[in-house]
Amino acid sequence: MEGGREGGNSFVLVYSICDRASFNILPPKIQFIKATKEGQSQEKVPIIIVGNKRDLHHRRVVSSEEGRLLALSLDCGFYEVSAAEAYHGALMVFHGLAKRIPDTKLALKKGTGIRGIVKTVSSVFARKRTDSL
Secondary structure: OHHHOOOOOOEEEEEEOOOHHHHHOHHHHHHHHHHHHHOOOOOOOOEEEEEEOHHHHHHOOOOHHHHHHHHHHOOOEEEEOOOOOOOHHHHHHHHHHHHHOHHHHHHHHHOOHHHHHHHHHHHHHHOOOOOOO
């Protein structure tokens, strides 16, 4: 509960570039989050939209441009990544999210805030996958 706010302070919403339905449900979800969270305070809610499965470009049904336009229209950040290829994309997402959170802007400028993010994301994505057996 930093900054006197309760619940989620920031959001990462992920869709599959191979699944149109997962993309189409984002606008109402984002509008709900903004109405709920921004209605309680004057601060903008940091939201990042992530198109996942970039490595499956041959199965793509949602273009990068559609993702970027949606993010722009809803004042969200946007990234396209492949969680299967490397954790670098996920690291960029969380760094981008941290830059959108007012309390972390100063820490990121100093370089201290990113270390914690890098350490956390690296530890999660560096683990061997056991769920794909």
